[in-house]
Amino acid sequence: MDDFMKKNIDFFIVEFVDHVEEAVWAVEVLKTSGKTVGATMCISPHGDMDGVPPGECAVRLVKAGADIVGINCHLDPLTCVRTVKLMKAGLEKAGLKAHLMIQPLGFHTPECNLGGYTSLPEYPFAMETRAITRWDIHKYAREAYNAGIRYIGGCCGFEAYHIRAIAEELAAERGFLPPASEKHGLWGAALEMHTKPWVRTRAHRDYWENLLPASGRPYCPSMGPPGDDYGK
Structure with missing residues (x-):
């Protein structure tokens, strides 16, 4: 921590922790710096690896000194939004406040729970089959913002065009578009100038918001069973 303090960093982040007890220890140590501390866990709506619910995790983190709490990695955007909502509800019930942060995967992982995407048979070298589109990210950003989350980003699998989305x-909320x-x-x-007339008809929001993308793989299962040996 001393080396970071010498550089006068703006804030510390505790992240990629799946046991709240460990996250609390880290927050307590980093808070001695006097800096703002954020703590994001890689947990699902089911809670941490010891079964501690997201709401209770958030309460413990804030009581330990965290100024920002939320979720990072391990699961897809909308699952992570659900988890942060549970964290927010836990804080409100306890009469506590904190800024909310979210940095999910850039992959679809709806069948994952406790183990996250590392338990999938595609992990780590075939995750491209689950890639999220920029239109999925538009929906995610809106869901996160409406949930009261103001630090909205991405983790593994996110590309530059996702952040732009x-x-x-x-x-409208920020008051400007990004340079990109x-x-x-x-x-x-831009498709309005396409040479194919049927492609030109896709140059509007309704088309992309309501699209159900195909996988292009005839025998591809809709979802895959997570391994049952996670953590062993």
């Missing part, structure tokens, strides 16, 4: 979805938006038309507007 977050900024574009929240442009100058490179393309919003919601496929």
